[in-house]
Amino acid sequence: MNFIQELGVLLKKNIREYGMYIALAFIMIIFTILTKGLFLSARNISNLFNQMGYIAVLAVGMTLVIVIRHIDLSVGSVAGFLGAIAAALLRNNFPLIPTILIIVGLGILVGLGNGFLVANIGLPAFVATLAGMMIFRGALLVFTQGTGTIIIMNDTFNAIGNGYIPDIPNNTNYHLLTIIIGLIVVAFYIMSDVRTRNNKLKYNFEVLSMRMFVLKEIFISAIIFYIFWTLASYNGISWTFAITLIITLIYHLLTTRTALGRHIYAVGGNPDAAQLSGIDVKKITLFVFGSMGLLTAISGILYTSRLQSATPDAGNLFELDSIAAAYVGGVSAAGGVGKVINSLIGALVMASLINGMNLVGVGISLQYIIRGAVLIAAVVFDIKTRSSAK
Amino acid sequence: MSDYILEMKDITKDFPGVRALDKVNLKVRRGEIHCLVGENGSGKSTLMKILSGFYPHGDFEGEIIFEGKPQKFRSIHDSERVGIVTIYQELALIPELTVYENIFLGHEIKSGRLIDWNKTIAMAKQVLEKVKPDLDTSRKVKELGVGHQQIVEIAKALTKNVKLLILDEPTSSLNEDDSENLLKIIKDLKKQGITSILISHKLKEVVEVADSITILRDGKTVANLNKEDGFSENEIIKYMVGREIEDIYPKRKKREFGDKIFEIKNWKAYDKTLGRYVVKNANMYVRKGEIVGVSGLMGAGRTELALSLFGNPKNYAVEGEMYFDGKKVRFRHPGEAIKAGLAYLSEDRKGTGLILDFDVKTNITITGLRQLVRGFFINDNEEIVLAEQFKESLKIKTPSIEQKVLNLSGGNQQKVSIAKWLFVKPKLLILDEPTRGIDVGAKYEIYTLMNKLVEEDGMSIIMISSELPEILGMSDRIYVVSGGRISGELSREEATQEKIMTMAVDY
Numbered sequence: 001m002n003f004i005q006e007l008g009v010l011l012k013k014n015i016r017e018y019g020m021y022i023a024l025a026f027i028m029i030i031f032t033i034l035t036k037g038l039f040l041s042a043r044n045i046s047n048l049f050n051q052m053g054y055i056a057v058l059a060v061g062m063t064l065v066i067v068i069r070h071i072d073l074s075v076g077s078v079a080g081f082l083g084a085i086a087a088a089l090l091r092n093n094f095p096l097i098p099t100i101l102i103i104v105g106l107g108i109l110v111g112l113g114n115g116f117l118v119a120n121i122g123l124p125a126f127v128a129t130l131a132g133m134m135i136f137r138g139a140l141l142v143f144t145q146g147t148g149t150i151i152i153m154n155d156t157f158n159a160i161g162n163g164y165i166p167d168i169p170n171n172t173n174y175h176l177l178t179i180i181i182g183l184i185v186v187a188f189y190i191m192s193d194v195r196t197r198n199n200k201l202k203y204n205f206e207v208l209s210m211r212m213f214v215l216k217e218i219f220i221s222a223i224i225f226y227i228f229w230t231l232a233s234y235n236g237i238s239w240t241f242a243i244t245l246i247i248t249l250i251y252h253l254l255t256t257r258t259a260l261g262r263h264i265y266a267v268g269g270n271p272d273a274a275q276l277s278g279i280d281v282k283k284i285t286l287f288v289f290g291s292m293g294l295l296t297a298i299s300g301i302l303y304t305s306r307l308q309s310a311t312p313d314a315g316n317l318f319e320l321d322s323i324a325a326a327y328v329g330g331v332s333a334a335g336g337v338g339k340v341i342n343s344l345i346g347a348l349v350m351a352s353l354i355n356g357m358n359l360v361g362v363g364i365s366l367q368y369i370i371r372g373a374v375l376i377a378a379v380v381f382d383i384k385t386r387s388s389a390k
Numbered sequence: 391m392s393d394y395i396l397e398m399k400d401i402t403k404d405f406p407g408v409r410a411l412d413k414v415n416l417k418v419r420r421g422e423i424h425c426l427v428g429e430n431g432s433g434k435s436t437l438m439k440i441l442s443g444f445y446p447h448g449d450f451e452g453e454i455i456f457e458g459k460p461q462k463f464r465s466i467h468d469s470e471r472v473g474i475v476t477i478y479q480e481l482a483l484i485p486e487l488t489v490y491e492n493i494f495l496g497h498e499i500k501s502g503r504l505i506d507w508n509k510t511i512a513m514a515k516q517v518l519e520k521v522k523p524d525l526d527t528s529r530k531v532k533e534l535g536v537g538h539q540q541i542v543e544i545a546k547a548l549t550k551n552v553k554l555l556i557l558d559e560p561t562s563s564l565n566e567d568d569s570e571n572l573l574k575i576i577k578d579l580k581k582q583g584i585t586s587i588l589i590s591h592k593l594k595e596v597v598e599v600a601d602s603i604t605i606l607r608d609g610k611t612v613a614n615l616n617k618e619d620g621f622s623e624n625e626i627i628k629y630m631v632g633r634e635i636e637d638i639y640p641k642r643k644k645r646e647f648g649d650k651i652f653e654i655k656n657w658k659a660y661d662k663t664l665g666r667y668v669v670k671n672a673n674m675y676v677r678k679g680e681i682v683g684v685s686g687l688m689g690a691g692r693t694e695l696a697l698s699l700f701g702n703p704k705n706y707a708v709e710g711e712m713y714f715d716g717k718k719v720r721f722r723h724p725g726e727a728i729k730a731g732l733a734y735l736s737e738d739r740k741g742t743g744l745i746l747d748f749d750v751k752t753n754i755t756i757t758g759l760r761q762l763v764r765g766f767f768i769n770d771n772e773e774i775v776l777a778e779q780f781k782e783s784l785k786i787k788t789p790s791i792e793q794k795v796l797n798l799s800g801g802n803q804q805k806v807s808i809a810k811w812l813f814v815k816p817k818l819l820i821l822d823e824p825t826r827g828i829d830v831g832a833k834y835e836i837y838t839l840m841n842k843l844v845e846e847d848g849m850s851i852i853m854i855s856s857e858l859p860e861i862l863g864m865s866d867r868i869y870v871v872s873g874g875r876i877s878g879e880l881s882r883e884e885a886t887q888e889k890i891m892t893m894a895v896d897y
Contacts, residue, residue, distance in 0.1 A: 203774050205792060257767040259759040266756050269745040275703050276734065276742055277757045277810070278725035336747050 006212060016385040020330065020342060023378070024349050031356030039356055042234035045227070046241075050161070052351035053240035054079070054302040058322035059329065059343040060251050061295035064288045066326055067268040069335035070118060070125035072289065073319045074132030075296045078110050080315025081140040082297050083304030086157075087150040088143070096156050104297045110136075111293015112286060119285035133319065141312055150310040161306030164235040165242060175236030182228025186221045193217060240302055244344070247295070251340040264288060269336030324371070325350050328378040332386075349374070394455075395420040395554060395585050396441075401452035403436055403445065410436045411450070412609045418554070418587060418602075423580055425596045426589045428606035429630055429829035434589050437606070438556055442476045443469040457553070473553030477543045477560065479827075485532035490514035492531050493546045517545050520582070521575050535689060537568030544575060555579065556587045559827065561595060565688035565856055566891065573599050591827070592857075597621045605629040631830055638830070639863030640838045643845055647866070648678030650713070651850050652818050657710035659698035668694035668706065670875040676818060676850045681840060683865030684854045685890050691874040692854045693737055696820050700734040701727040715817055728757060733816035735807055737823040737854070739800075743807045746796040750788055751777035753795050753806050758814040780809040785835060801832025808836070812843075819843065820852045825860060837864060858887045870894050 011018060031039040038044060058075050065072050082103050089099045110132070117128040144150065152158060170176045193213075200207045208216065231237055255261035266274040267284045275281050299318065304310050329346030331338025353374060357367050396418040403411040411433045418424045428434050439445050441454065443463030454461045456472055463469045466476075483492050493514045498505045514527045522541045531539060540560055547555055557576070561569040573595055576586050590596050596603060605613040605626060613629040615621055653675035661668045668691050676682045686692050698706050701724035712719055714730055721727040724734070736743035744753050754777050755762060762768050762776075777791045784805045788798055795806050804824070811819060821840070825833040843849040855861050861868060868885050870878040870893035878893035 199771065199774075203778070205790060253767070259763050259768060262752065262756065262759055262768065266745055266748070269747045270742070272742040273736070273745050274756075276700075276724055276736055278701075278723075278728040279756075280723060280725055336745070 003211070006209065010208070010212060016330070016382065019381055019385065020328070020345055020349065020378070024345060024352065027349060027352050027356065031352070031359065035356070035359045038359055040230075042230045044355070044359070045230050046234045046238060048348075048351055048355045049231075049241040049244070050238050050306065051355060052347050053161075053244045054299040054306070055318065055321045055325055055351065056244050056344050056347035057247055057295050057299045057302065058318060059325035059347045060248055060340045061292040062322045062326045063329070063331050063338045063340050063343040064251075064255070064264055065125075065292050066323070066331045066333060067265060067336060067338045068285060068288050069268055069271070069333070070285070070288075071323070072114060072125065072129045072292050074110070074114060074129040074136060075292065075299070075322060076315040076318035076320075077133045077136035077140065078107065078293070078296045078315070079300035079303060079318055080310075080313070081136040081143070082107055082300040083314050084140055084143050084150060084310035086301060086304055087152050087310035088147075090152050090154045090157055091150060096154060099157075100301065103301060104294060107293040107295075107297025107300070108290050109293065111290045111296065114293070115286040115289030118289065119282040140314070144310065144312045149312070152304070152308050152310070158305050158308045160239050160243075161302050161304070162308070163239050165237050165239065167236060173233070175232040175234075178228055178232035178236040181237065182225050182232070185228070186224050189224065190217055190221060240306070243298070243302065247298070248340060248344045255340055260284075260287070265336055271335075321350065322347070324375050327382075328375060330378075330382050332382075346378075349378075393420045394418060395457060397453075397455040398437070398441065399453040399455070401437065401440060401450060401454075403433075403440060403450040410609050411440075413452070414606065414609065414611050416604055416611070417614075418585060421580060421583055421585055422601035423576060423586045423588060423599050425600040425603045426587055426606065427591070427593070427596055427603060427626060427630060429831060432606040432630075432829075433609040434606055435558065436609075438476060438558060438587070438589065441469065442466050442474060442556065470550055473551055474556065475547040475550055475552040475554070476556040477540070477547060477558065479559050481536075481539050481543055483531045483539055483542060486530060488528050488530055489518075489525065489534075489542055490527040492542055493517065493527075493549055495546070497550065513549070514545070517548050520548065520578070521545055535568070537564050537571065537688070540564070540568075540572055541575065544579075548579075552584060554585045554587065556589075558589045559591065560588070561590065561592060566858070567687060567895075569595065591829070593623045593626055596626070597623055607631075627830065638834065638837075638859075640834065640841055642841050645866060647680045648848070650675045651678050651715055652676040653713045654699070655711040657695075657698070657708075657712065659694060659702075659706035659708050661694070661704070661706055668874050669698055670873075672710075672871075672876050674869055674876060674879075676852060678850055679844045679848055680866045681844055681851045681853060681864055683861040683868040684852060684871060685856075685858065685861045685868060686871035686877075686894050688856060690871045690894065692871050693822055694874070695871065696734055696822055696852070696854060699727070700724055700732060700820065728814055728816075731815075731817035732820070733757075733811035733814060733818070734820045735811055735822055735824060737826065739803055739807045744795050744803060747794060749792045749794050750781070750786065750798070750806055751791040754780055754791075754809045754813055757810050776813070780812065784809055784812075784839065801828040801835075804828050804832065804836065808839070816849065818850045818852065820854070822854045823856065824853060825855075825857070840864065858890055861885075861890065862887065 028039065062072065062075070085106065086099055086103045089102065090096070114129055114132060117123045118125045165177060167175050167177050197207050197213060207213070255264065263274070263279045263284055266277065266279055267281050271281055300315065303314060307314070325347035326338065326343045327346070328349050329338070329343035331343065350371065353371060354367065357370065362370070394417050396416070398414065398416040401411050401414045402409070414433065414437060416437065426434050426437070440450055443466050446464045447462035454463070456474065461472065484495065487495070490511050494510050499510045499513060500506060501509070511527060518525050518527065521544055522538070525538060525541065531542060534542070544555070560572055564572060576588065577599060579586065588596070588599065600621065601617050603615040603621065603626065604611060607630060655673055657669060657672040658667060659669035660666070672695060684692050697704055698708050699712065701721040702708055703724055708720070714732065719730060721730065721732070740746060745756070751773060755773055759768060762773050774791065780786065781788065781791055786805045786809065787802050795803055798806065808824070824836055840851055844851060853864060862885055866882050868880045868890065869876050870880070870890055872894050880889060
């Protein structure tokens with residue numbers, strides 16, 4: 001088999017996996033051309049990651065919720081509400097760390113509350129979290145009624161959504177620590193892939209041919225390194241980007257390598273079989289909603305910090321943006337299918353669209369229509385390739 | 391006697407990498423009951439899917455002649471139009487709708503643009519008159535047993551002006567009573583001139599009802615038998631497997647039992663949603679190294695009994711005493727039961743047994759993942775090694791342990807289901823219909839495995855089964871369940887089919 005043939009077979013076999021990346025590349029190229037390179041500028045890429053952070057974090061949690069065949073519509077309102085509480089606490093000179101801990105704790109409580117209604121009482125998740133969406137939207141309005149928008153003066157808090165990680169002293173124009181981190185990420189990526197490949201070889205499982213494997217490693221390493229290089233030529237890694245990446249990494253490990261993660265997918269794949277296999281479905285449901293609450297709190301903090309204030313309409317439609325990101329990333333409403341990394345990419349696809357269309361000057365009304373069309377196209381693609389791949 | 395309603399000639403069908411059918415011939419005479427038998431994977435279902443138009447014309451080689459005319463079906467719709475109706479194993483009824491709504495689903499009786507409900511009900515009654523006059527047409531299908539649901543399917547077929555009725559293993563999930571009933575209906579339909587093709591694994595019923603039998607093996611027609619020449623089960627089995635099976639049930643080397651490992655006294659389970667006791671005052675025990683058979687009719691409470699023991703996932707209100715491994719216990723959920731050494735193989739491997747989207751490996755280890763966790767993470771090396779061992783020892787036929795179980799045959803799926811329980815090394819294994827819907831070869835392997843487990847590993851087994859020969863062939867002792875209570879206990883020596891049936895219908 002020659003090289004081109006092999007590449008063709010590979011693409012065809014993994015079209016589902018690669019489709020989203022191809023779509024992302026396509027969107028990026030289009031906007032780069034339309035904006036004469038502005039889209040891919042260091043400043044805009046940095047900006048793009050900051051814009052996507054609070055949705056990406058929600059999309060990661062939403063992936064697990066959808067995997068176990070539920071939905072959480074309350075996350076937008078709750079994120080807005082928790083952001084307002086944080087703002088109020090900070091304005092009254094409450095110290096930063098306790099504030100963040102309180103917000104995260106409240107988020108987990110709300111999530112567990114949703115989980116309790118769904119798992120223990122037996123409410124459909126749609127209904128339980130729709131109620132939550134209304135209740136917390138109302139609560140946010142009540143909370144900001146007297147004050148209107150709450151401005152936050154705490155610089156450390158505001159840095160979460162706007163600041164960058166510090167650098168180590170050097171005399172270049174580049175953010176040296178970002179480059180070093182980029183190299184470490186690449187090294188980890190290659191090491192983990194080599195380990196997996198060797199393992200598979202040991203048991204005679206199907207693996208990529210050596211030349212394909214090397215090519216793939218070079219290609220992906222180059223992209224990863226290019227991203228970090230670009231960021232380094234601007235202000236470096238932002239706190240938002242760092243938080244998003246760390247959360248995604250933790251959830252990636254949780255879902256792919258731990259027993260808890262396997263149990264979550266088992267519950268999604270077949271709840272009855274999971275229960276008869278000794279898995280406590282209620283506990284898993286509580287955990288997944290609790291984790292959604294935790295991520296909602298973090299999303300609320302990221303957003304509030306980015307705006308440096310809490311507004312009455314904060315978090316509006318976040319739930320739908322994060323659900324869309326997860327679906328673009330390939331989760332299935334039938335349960336048991338979906339990867340958190342892909343949902344992160346899904347969030348990046350949607351954020352790139354918005355960012356690009358803003359740069360080009362597309363009106364907000366048309367933006368919604370295009371985003372809707374992309375969502376449908378992504379899910380249609382997913383369904384079509386799934387049935388053919390089997 | 392050469393009036394053929396259907397001739398399928400030289401049918402060849404390829405799937406990627408395999409030839410599913412190789413020049414298969416099937417000739418069905420008008421007005422007969424034609425049985426199609428063969429092991430799983432022999433090509434029966436593929437052949438019927440070709441006949442029904444599921445695989446459209448052009449997707450296979452060969453010719454279909456129905457009522458003297460060559461047919462080119464492009465869809466199921468095409469075949470139904472000429473009067474070929476298939477009733478699949480998985481019934482295509484809507485549980486929330488009534489009997490009469492289901493019967494006319496898809497071809498509603500209308501006056502003008504609206505459905506004429508009075509006429510629908512009247513017609514439904516009329517059509518049921520032919521098959522089951524006392525069935526209440528206004529009941530929801532979900533309230534009916536599987537046996538009656540099958541009858542509704544047949545009634546539905548009758549309204550479509552059926553000439554050739556194909557039944558794909560209709561009795562596989564029925565008890566003896568319902569099976570007999572169904573077969574009687576098929577014979578009645580024959581008197582009314584309707585031809586049937588019956589696919590079945592139950593050779594006893596095949597011999598009983600068939601006018602002729604076509605036997606497939608590995609995608610080829612291997613024999614064509616006619617009633618005039620006489621049928622025998624042994625002959626059919628010989629053709630199916632290509633060898634003589636001297637004994638379907640492998641010999642046990644020893645029957646020595648240890649102490650009681652499990653016992654229940656006055657065990658009751660109350661189903662809150664049904665509002666009745668599903669298990670009443672059950673007393674039973676199992677000794678170490680013993681295979682205890684649990685027989686009874688469908689709906690007698692056998693599965694309910696098993697579930698109430700196995701951590702009670704259905705949340706019955708449970709009373710009574712249970713002793714396991716020397717301790718008095720009451721498991722609150724399946725996880726606790728598994729930890730104590732109890733395992734339950736579900737009767738419905740696709741519905742509640744396996745996670746079809748998971749691969750072989752992850753299905754096997756899901757019951758005891760914690761054993762494989764080192765630090766935070768699952769040790770994938772250990773997982774692969776263990777799964778490979780089960781693949782070897784249970785002879786699971788799969789290209790790789792990373793294959794989704796969805797793509798395996800029924801027998802191999804069942805082996806994966808068993809492997810996932812052996813993985814946790816239980817002391818007592820409850821097998822609920824362990825050989826349902828799997829072929830003779832795989833059955834034999836499972837029986838051999840059961841013997842090995844009790845003989846060599848000192849395990850104990852409770853085997854729930856609807857098949858009397860299996861109960862008689864495998865059990866050391868037999869309990870018969872009827873109407874939620876244990877209506878009798880028989881030793882291996884005294885048990886006969888007649889005695890069991892008498893106890894099973896004793897309410």
